[in-house]
Amino acid sequence: MGLLTDPSVGHGALTSIFVRHHNRFCILMYIASVILFCMLAHDSFSSQTYFSENALLPGLVKGQLNDNSGPSFKDHYKELKAEAQHYETETPHPYLISKFKHLRLETYSHNFTLNYPLKKNTVYTGRNVYGILRAPRSASIESIVLSVPYRSPSSIFPSTLPGLAVMFQIAQFFRQQMYWAKDIIFLVTEHEQLGMQAWLEAYHGTCCGSPGVLNSGKLSGRAGAIQAAINLEIHSEKIDHIDIKLSGLNGQLPNLDLVNLAHRLCNKESVRHTFNNVDGGAIGRNKVNTYYTNLSTMMSMVMTQATGVPDGNHGLFHRFGIEAITLEGYEKKGRGIYVSVLQVGRVIEGMFRSLNNLLERFHQSFFFYLLPSTDRYVSIGLYMPCLVLLVSALFLKAFSAWIQNSSHQKLSDSSSTQSTISEHMHVGVVSGIVLGSHVIGLILLPNFAPAYFTNFWNHIPTHRALLLGYTCVSVAIVCLLPILLKKCLNSMKVSNWVLLHVICLLELGIGLLCVAMHNFSLGYLTALVYVLPAVCTKSSQNRIIVKFLWILVHPICSLFWITAYITYITFPELSIIDYLTKVVESSGQWMALSTVDNMVYGNWAFSIGVLLLLPVWTAFWCLMFLPTNLPQKSKME
C-alpha cells in the first residue's frame, strides 16, 4: 500500500525543511509546549466538573448525623483526649479495641513489622485496629473504608484526635442504620503511611515493596472487595476549611467522580472546601486573578504529583484499584465563623450513603486529569500534547541527525572513492556504552547499592552514607569516563557518533512517554529539564557550554538544586554556611527516604532516576567525549 510505505519519504521537500531547520523547530516546540501548558489553567481549556456515574446520586438525602442519640462527639473527644494523654508516645490499642466493641462492631487488630532495609537488625513494630460494620442482608462482598491515622501527642504532625472522635460518632450513627448494602471498615492505623501500607498488603495478601522488608502480617477479618476509601485528618473541633487531597503513590489519582462527590457534598453542607488549600470558584476574583490562582493551584498539584509520594494515607489505596481521598480539616485560628465537626460528619455520611448506592466499581469519569480549581478539570487529551511536543522535539532531533548522516554518507560515497570502513558505525562500541550505562543503573538500584554503602560507611548516619556513595559513583563517572574514552578508543575516530546519539535521544523520548503515561507531572517536569540539553547536543564536536549544561542536569545535581530551592523557600533566614549544610543534609535525607519508599511502598521515583535518567545521562556524557575527526567533508563540499 502506497499509503503505508512510501520510499520517497525522507527526501521530500517537507523533510528537507525539517532536517535543515530542526534546531529551530525543536526550540519552537519547546516554547509551544510551555505556553500550552500554562494555557491549560485557563477556563477555555479546562472544563466544569460533572458526575459521570449516575448511581452516586449525591446529596439526594438529608444528612441525619446528630448529637442526640447516644454519646455526643464531645463525650467521645473528651474520653479520647484523656486516653491519649495517658499514652504519651504509643497508641492506646486496648482503648480503641474496647471502644469499637462497645460500638458493636466486629473488632480486629493487626500486627506488622518493618525490617528497616538500610540498617541490619533494625526492626519496628506496629499495630492497627479496625472494626467492621457488617451490613445487614449483604454477604460481605463489598466494603467501604473510613480510616484515621492515629497520632500520639508527641507526634510532630498535627493531631488527628478530633478526626478519630468523628469516626466514633459516625460509627455509632451508622451502626443504627438499616440501609447499608456494603460493609464499612473503620480503620485506625499507626505509624502514618507504614501502618496503612501494611494493612493493605495484609488485606490483599501481597507484598508491594522488596520482599522481606515490610512483614505485613495476617488479617483475621475481611469484608470483600473494597470499593472506596476515605481518610480523615481533622486537626481541631473548630474547622476553618476541609482540604481534599488526591495525589497518590507514583502520582496515581482517584477517580474524578469521588473527588467531585466530596466537593459537592461539602458545598451542600456549606463547609468551606479547598484543593491544595485554595478555594475554588471565580466569585470575587477578576479574570486575570482567576487565571493566576488556577495556574498556581495546577502547578502545586503538578509538583505534589511529580514527587510520587502520597500526600496522605489515601494514596496507598490507589494501587489496589481502590478510589480514595483524604479530607483534611484545618484548624480555625482566631474568632469568626467556623465549620463544626458535625457538619463534616454529615459530609462523610453523605459520601458513604452515595458510595453505598454504587452498583459497579468506579469506572466512569476520569482517572487522569489535572485540577486547576475545585470545580474545573483538564482532561488527559488536553495536557498530553504538552509532553508530546517536548518528546517529538527529541524524535525530530534524532530523525534529522540520522537523515543528515545518511545523506552525508551518500554524498561522500558518490564524490570520493573513500572506503566505507572509516565511516563505520561502531555498533560494538555503541552497544557497549549503552549496555554499560544501564548495568551501572541496575547496580545502583535501591535493592543493591544502598545496603552496600551503609555497610561500607557504617559509622556515619545512613542518609550521609547514601549521599556519599551515590556522589562518589557519579563523580567517578563524570571524571573517569572522558579519560577512559580518550585513551581506549583513540584509534576509532569517526566524524560523528550518530548511532549513539540517536539511541540516546530515542531512549530518553520513549522513557519520558512511558513515565508520563503513569505520572504525567513527573514525566513533564523531567522532560522540561532534560529535553533542552538533549536538543542542544550534536553528534560530534559539542561545545563546552553543552557539557556544562549536562553537568548541571546530572540526576544528583538536579536533586541538589531542588533541595536548595525548597530549603530556600522554607528557611529564607539561614546564613550561607548553614544553608549549604542544610541543603546537603536534606539531599541525603531525600535520597534515604526515596530508597526506603522504593523498598517499602514500591515508589518508582528512585528507580526512574537510576534506570532511565542516569543511563541516558551517562550515554550522552560518553557521546560528548568520544574521539572524533574534524568535520572536513562538509567544508569540502
Next chain:
Amino acid sequence: MKCLCCLLLAVAVSTVHARSESYSEELFVKPLATGFVYSFFQFTVVREGGSFSHSDLVPHSLGDIIDRFRVAELHIDLTSGLWRHKSWGYPAVDAPSGAEISARFHNDTQDVNKNWYGLTNALSGLLCTSLNFINSANSYESSADRFYRYSNLPRENVCTENLTPWKKLLPCDSTRGLSSLLNSGRVHNANYHSLGIHFRPLCNNTSKSSKYELRQTVSLVYDSVFISANNKNYDWSLRKMFGTGLFRTCPLADYSKIYIDTSANNSVPYVLSQNPDYFLKENIAVYNLNGIFHLSAVMPRPKVVVSDLKPILYTDRFITGFGQEYGGLVTRIYNEHRLPVIVTVIENIPWFLPIYYHTLRVTSNGVCVMPKALIYKPGKGRMQIYYLEIVLELPSHSITEISVQFDYVFLKWQEYPPDANHGFYIGSAIVKASIPRNSTSLTFDKSLIIDNLNSSDSSDSDYLIILKTENFIITLPTPDFSMPYNVICLACTVVALAFGPIHNITTKRLKLTTAKYVPGLASVVQKSYLWLENMVCYKNANKVGKATSVRVFTPEELSYHPTLGHVSEEFMKNQVACKES
C-alpha cells in the same frame, strides 16, 4: 344418596391418608449473647409410602416434581446475607448466600443430567428463582455418588417473590399457625434470612415401607439494635421481630411448639414474659401453642460486651492479589478444638477462574501439610467447573490455609453480565467435619426438633456439620462497553483509508511515463523561504556552511520512477545501470 356416598368415600380416603402423613410446626428461638436473636422455623411433613400422586399435606406441585424426576433427596436453600459463625455460632442449616440446590436421584435413573436440569427448571418455576441458569458449567456431581448433583448461584437475590410461593407450599399457607409470623416485610428486614426446602428419605427399621420427610425451614437473625426500642438494650419479642403475635394455631398440625434456648442466660440474663410449659434439659424452655400467644424477653444491656462466640470450627475465605495479573484464592479453617479434626473441603471454582494446580499449598500454622486425600477435576472452558476435594486432618488449635493461584481470563463480550463492572460472583466452598455433638447447634437425626433435642445419644458421638464459606466478587478484565462504538468508527476509517490504495493497486496498471511536475505546497513554502532568506541574508549569501545537506532538485531534474515516485535523473540512471550490470 349418591352425594352421601361420595362424601363418605372422601372422608374414608382422607382418614386413610391422614394416618400416613403427619404435620408439625416448630419455632426455635435462640437469643445470642452478642445481641442477636436467631429464630428457626421448621414445618415438617412426614409421610409413609412412595408415590406422591395422592397426598393431603405434601404439596402436590412439589410432589409431582419429585416423582417425575425420580428425586430421592433434595435440598434447596435461598439465602440473603452471610451467616457469621464468629458472632452467631452454628446455624441449624448452613446455607451460603444466594441459591443453593443439591439433589440425589434414585439409583435406577437413566440420564441423571437430564433429570437434574429438568428438576432445576421445574423448581425455578415453582419458587420464582433463577435455578434455570444451572447448567453443566456451574454444577458438579459428587466424587463418591454418581446420582448426586450440586450447584449454587451466588448472585441470586432472595426476596418476597421467593417467600410467597414458598409459603404456598405449607399446609396452612400463611393464614394460621407459626407461618402467620412470616410477613415478608419483617422477614426481609432481618440481618440474615434463609428459606429452605429439605426432602429426604428416612431410615425405617420397623416397617419395610418407605418413609419420607419434607421439611420447610426459615432461618432468621435479628439484630437487637433494630428490634429493641431505642436500641438501648437487648430486648426482643415476637411482635418486635415478626410484627405480629400468634393468634390461631394450624389445625392440621400435630405439634405446634416454640422452644427458647436460654443458654445465653449465663452471660446476658433476661426475663421471659411467660413461664414455659416445661424445660427440656434445663436450658430449653418449651411452649405448647394452643391459642393466642405472645412472648417477649426483657434484658438489660450487658455490662461486658460479648463480641465473639468462638465456635469450634470456622472458616474464612478471600482472594489475594490486586489488579488482573495474579490472583490467589485462600481458604482458612480455624480449629479451636483441643483435638485434631478431620475435614473435607470441596472447592468448586467456575471455569472463568482457571486455577493452577501446581500452586496448591496446604499449610497448618505455617507448616506444609500433606492432605489425606485429594481429588482434582480440572475444568473446561464454558463446560465444567474446577472441582477440588481435599481431606485434611486439622491439628488442634490451628489455622489451616489452603491456597491456590488462579488466572483472570478474558470472556466473550456477550458473557459479561449486566453491570459488568460490578464483578463476578464466586460461590462458596464447602467444609464438612465431624465435631462433638454438644458444640453444634440443632441436629437433624430425627424429623422433629423436639425429638432431636430429646435424643439421648448427645455429647458422646460426633455429628457431621457442613460449613459454607463466604462468597466473593472478582473483577475480570472488563472492556469499556462504550468501546464498540469507537471501534466501529475506527475500523470504518481504517477500511476507508486502505480502500483507495488497494483499489488502485488491484485495478490499475503501472506504466513508466515522464511525469508532469506540479509544485506541492511544501515546495512552494520552501522556495519562498529560500527566496526570503536570500533577500534577508544577501550579504552572507556566498557562505559555504549554509549549503543544504539534502539536495533539492528542480523539477527538470526529476523523473518518475514506477514505485519510488519522483526521483532524480541521476538516481534513475544509476538504477538502470544497476539493472543492466
